[in-house]
Amino acid sequence: MRLLSFNKMGKHAIGILKQNTNTIVDLSLADPSLPTDMNNFIDLGSEAIELVERIVKNSNENIEKKLSEIQLLSPIPVPRRNIFCVGRNYYEHAKEFHNSGFDATAGKSAVPDDPIIFTKATTSMSGPFDPIPSYYDTSNSTDYEGELAVIIGTDGRDIKKNDAFDFVYGYSVSNDVTARNMQHKHKQWFLGKSLDGYYPMGPVIVTSDEAGHPDNFHLKTLVNGEERQNSSVADLIFDIPTLIECISSCITLKKGDIIATGTPVGVGIGYEPPIFLNKGDVVEVEIDPIGSIRNTVE
Numbered sequence: 001m002r003l004l005s006f007n008k009m010g011k012h013a014i015g016i017l018k019q020n021t022n023t024i025v026d027l028s029l030a031d032p033s034l035p036t037d038m039n040n041f042i043d044l045g046s047e048a049i050e051l052v053e054r055i056v057k058n059s060n061e062n063i064e065k066k067l068s069e070i071q072l073l074s075p076i077p078v079p080r081r082n083i084f085c086v087g088r089n090y091y092e093h094a095k096e097f098h099n100s101g102f103d104a105t106a107g108k109s110a111v112p113d114d115p116i117i118f119t120k121a122t123t124s125m126s127g128p129f130d131p132i133p134s135y136y137d138t139s140n141s142t143d144y145e146g147e148l149a150v151i152i153g154t155d156g157r158d159i160k161k162n163d164a165f166d167f168v169y170g171y172s173v174s175n176d177v178t179a180r181n182m183q184h185k186h187k188q189w190f191l192g193k194s195l196d197g198y199y200p201m202g203p204v205i206v207t208s209d210e211a212g213h214p215d216n217f218h219l220k221t222l223v224n225g226e227e228r229q230n231s232s233v234a235d236l237i238f239d240i241p242t243l244i245e246c247i248s249s250c251i252t253l254k255k256g257d258i259i260a261t262g263t264p265v266g267v268g269i270g271y272e273p274p275i276f277l278n279k280g281d282v283v284e285v286e287i288d289p290i291g292s293i294r295n296t297v298e
């Protein structure tokens with residue numbers, strides 16, 4: 001199932017994108033007793049997914065809307081907690097970042113021995129087609145990082161790798177937008193990665209039953225139509241079960257948590273000299289089979 005959030009007269013609403021169409025089912029019209037906030041919907045677990053599958057099967061035009069008629073929000077417009085993120089998690093990107101001089105935490109080796117976990121503030125979240133507000137970046141060094149986002153569906157602590165996929169609710173597309181000079185200057189990456197609006201996500205959450213194994217996902221990032229990143233998600237250094245085991249060994253993972261799994265080679269600081277984003281640039285991140293987000297730099 002493909003879940004999305006949209007703006008309904010200033011409030012959040014949940015829609016289901018119908019398979020191979022540009023039509024959504026507006027859940028608030030189909031069953032007003034269902035939550036309108038995605039966190040509350042995820043709380044209801046697989047029962048709600050099964051209920052909604054029945055609604056979609058029997059839907060009619062009275063509860064449907066054209067995708068072109070709604071304003072999409074991030075599928076989780078207001079995360080309950082910071083977004084968990086992973087640094088240097090694709091081999092070739094680890095090398096390009098290591099060699100760029102922008103990694104103030106760099107050790108001797110480009111490839112980390114253990115996952116590098118940091119977070120982005122909840123207020124960095126933005127919609128799949130929202131502008132990137134680079135005017136907040138006084139260091140003029142805004143860069144893109146196309147990333148697969150994993151959404152947690154079950155609370156868990158000390159989750160073992162073998163069980164990890166049982167805790168995954170679904171997947172989305174995201175861009176871990178980063179102000180590079182701030183990332184470097186403040187040593188910890190939090191500030192440079194947490195500017196307001198620096199985490200566009202969407203357009204949908206594909207639930208794990210429909211998405212299949214993420215090793216089969218493929219990520220591409222384009223800037224003004226030019227391909228910059230092109231990688232299989234199978235090339236992650238620390239795969240999704242390893243990340244879930246690692247994080248949950250320290251912190252209880254909660255329903256609705258988001259893990260941005262890291263970015264492949266091809267970011268702006270990988271170029272010599274670095275190519276940062278400029279006002280008017282259009283950044284698209286596409287993950288097959290989820291969809292794509294497109295954000296214009298303002």
Ligand code: MG
Pocket residue numbers: 085086087145147176260262263
């Ligand atoms: Mg990143």
